[in-house]
Amino acid sequence: MGVFSKSQMKIVTGDAGYVLEDVPHLSDYIPDLLTYSNPLQDYPAYSVVRQYFVDADDTVAQKIVVHKSSPRGTHFRRAGPRQKVCFESDEVHACIVTCGGLCPGLNTVIREIVCGLYHMYGVNKILGIEGGYMGFYARNTIPLTPRVVNDIHKRGGTILGTSRGGHDTSKIVDSIQDRGINQVYIIGGDGTQKGASVIYEEIKRRGLKVAVAGIPKTIDNDIPVIDKSFGFDTAVEEAQRAINAAHVEAESIENGIGVVKLMGRYSGFIAMYATLASRDVDCCLIPESPFYLEGKGGLFEFMEKRLKENGHMVIVIAEGAGQELLSESMHSMDQQDASGNKLLQDVGLWISHRIKDHFTKQSKMVINLKYIDPTYMIRAIPSNASDNVYCTLLAQSAVHGAMAGYTGFTVGLVNGRHTYIPFQHITERQNKVVITDRMWARLLSSTNQPSFLSPKDIIEDKREEGPTPTQLLDGENCMDDKPASKEICSTR
Numbered sequence: 001m002g003v004f005s006k007s008q009m010k011i012v013t014g015d016a017g018y019v020l021e022d023v024p025h026l027s028d029y030i031p032d033l034l035t036y037s038n039p040l041q042d043y044p045a046y047s048v049v050r051q052y053f054v055d056a057d058d059t060v061a062q063k064i065v066v067h068k069s070s071p072r073g074t075h076f077r078r079a080g081p082r083q084k085v086c087f088e089s090d091e092v093h094a095c096i097v098t099c100g101g102l103c104p105g106l107n108t109v110i111r112e113i114v115c116g117l118y119h120m121y122g123v124n125k126i127l128g129i130e131g132g133y134m135g136f137y138a139r140n141t142i143p144l145t146p147r148v149v150n151d152i153h154k155r156g157g158t159i160l161g162t163s164r165g166g167h168d169t170s171k172i173v174d175s176i177q178d179r180g181i182n183q184v185y186i187i188g189g190d191g192t193q194k195g196a197s198v199i200y201e202e203i204k205r206r207g208l209k210v211a212v213a214g215i216p217k218t219i220d221n222d223i224p225v226i227d228k229s230f231g232f233d234t235a236v237e238e239a240q241r242a243i244n245a246a247h248v249e250a251e252s253i254e255n256g257i258g259v260v261k262l263m264g265r266y267s268g269f270i271a272m273y274a275t276l277a278s279r280d281v282d283c284c285l286i287p288e289s290p291f292y293l294e295g296k297g298g299l300f301e302f303m304e305k306r307l308k309e310n311g312h313m314v315i316v317i318a319e320g321a322g323q324e325l326l327s328e329s330m331h332s333m334d335q336q337d338a339s340g341n342k343l344l345q346d347v348g349l350w351i352s353h354r355i356k357d358h359f360t361k362q363s364k365m366v367i368n369l370k371y372i373d374p375t376y377m378i379r380a381i382p383s384n385a386s387d388n389v390y391c392t393l394l395a396q397s398a399v400h401g402a403m404a405g406y407t408g409f410t411v412g413l414v415n416g417r418h419t420y421i422p423f424q425h426i427t428e429r430q431n432k433v434v435i436t437d438r439m440w441a442r443l444l445s446s447t448n449q450p451s452f453l454s455p456k457d458i459i460e461d462k463r464e465e466g467p468t469p470t471q472l473l474d475g476e477n478c479m480d481d482k483p484a485s486k487e488i489c490s491t492r
């Protein structure tokens with residue numbers, strides 16, 4: 001096997017095209033790092049489990065559908081407890097911070113990091129950093145114990161508070177150093193993980209024995225590589241309530257139209273999965289699929305047809321859909337939030353006005369439209385059962401990784417296995433719905449809505465997307481070699 005560093009990544013190559021995109025380890029820059037037996041060895045609950053410890057050579061393939069002649073491809077280090085750890089229990093001083101927007105499951109992850117450190121590794125110095133990254137230097141801290149976090153998974157939001165903006169790397173690392181913190185658990189989305197990456201780089205530059213572990217959070221599911229993000233299932237489930245309400249309202253009145261806006265700034269996964277789950281949706285509009293309103297093949301034509309057939313209809317629209325149409329008809333504000341994310345205009349309100357306008361002025365149909373915006377209600381709820389389990393495993397993976405001395409990594413489920421992924425791999429692009437792949441086609445055949453694309457557009461779209469999909473599974477569009485394209489792989 002060859003080991004080399006390519007643009008700061010630890011790449012290990014092996015036979016038959018095997019590539020391990022490895023995560024950094026404290027021993028990479030700290031010479032003579034001491035190791036200790038994992039205390040779990042003496043813990044009856046774990047020591048009876050055969051092969052509880054992960055073999056140091058275990059890795060997980062990014063692509064699991066291959067041809068006879070395919071190279072073995074990219075792998076990630078398998079997550080889990082190691083025989084040896086790099087911290088003694090009473091040496092650990094951990095901290096946890098949550099950044100970016102809310103997402104169901106944040107409190108569960110916090111709880112399980114605290115309980116994992118405490119119960120599995122006997123760690124009792126754990127600090128909660130209040131109010132996101134800026135909390136490192138501008139806010140108070142909260143001591144976290146299993147008792148403090150006992151019930152928090154039943155609440156939405158984050159007990160630590162969160163924020164956007166305010167990432168000052170040297171002030172953050174100064175604070176870590178001054179407080180004697182040696183394990184940093186960072187929960188947040190793409191921006192947060194970029195922030196975690198620069199914190200790790202600065203810690204390494206200063207030669208500190210501090211492990212940095214990221215736990216990816218995004219309700220939009222816009223983080224690549226991982227099967228899906230925590231809180232996503234909960235969001236899809238909660239969206240059903242809004243869609244159901246829209247449907248009840250719409251079908252109770254002649255030519256009733258329900259419009260539901262769901263989150264999804266650049267990626268329409270929540271809208272796509274909520275639509276597929278519901279069966280009451282007639283048309284789903286997402287940022288990745290451009291649409292138009294007027295003329296042949298446009299939304300209004302489809303709406304008139306559907307209303308004539310069924311007497312009512314439901315439209316689900318992701319918040320980032322049709323932004324180019326909005327900026328054509330409204331003054332683009334070009335405002336940003338504190339983290340530099342573009343502030344979007346309310347597409348749900350806009351499309352509702354446009355629909356009303358069209359039917360009043362250009363069509364003889366009298367319609368009755370109800371607009372429902374449940375976005376923050378969906379984001380603010382506690383996680384459901386399956387997300388709670390998922391959050392627990394992510395938190396425990398992060399704890400095992402940091403205790404073993406891995407650093408500069410994010411935890412993630414890849415093809416159903418928990419892994420450690422280098423920050424760069426998940427921050428370099430965004431996960432988006434690929435509209436030329438099967439999952440979107442399934443949605444189109446479920447709603448029977450127009451694709452708003454001409455055959456010529458589809459050919460061009462495919463050409464732009466470059467290489468053919470590397471995953472060939474049914475429902476698969478994880479195109480690793482092209483930018484911004486990977487579908488949730490939970491449908492496998």
Ligand SMILES: Nc1ncnc2c1ncn2[C@@H]1O[C@H](COP(=O)(O)OP(=O)(O)OP(=O)(O)O)[C@@H](O)[C@H]1O
Nearest residue numbers: 100101164165166167188189190191192194195339
């Ligand atoms: N490129 C970057 N370098 C350093 N810090 C960053 C970077 N991008 C964002 N951050 C910091 O990360 C934090 C969260 O970023 P952001 O508000 O974009 O949310 P996010 O983590 O992407 O989550 P969400 O899913 O809600 O968008 C902020 O404090 C922001 O300053």
Ligand SMILES: O=P(O)(O)OC[C@H]1O[C@](O)(CO)[C@@H](O)[C@@H]1O
Nearest residue numbers: 101102218219220263264265337
């Ligand atoms: O209003 P806030 O808190 O900035 O968050 C809104 C954004 O957060 C997200 O949910 C991502 O976390 C986006 O879908 C949405 O645009």
Ligand SMILES: [Mg+2]
Nearest residue numbers: 100189190191
């Ligand atoms: Mg983000």
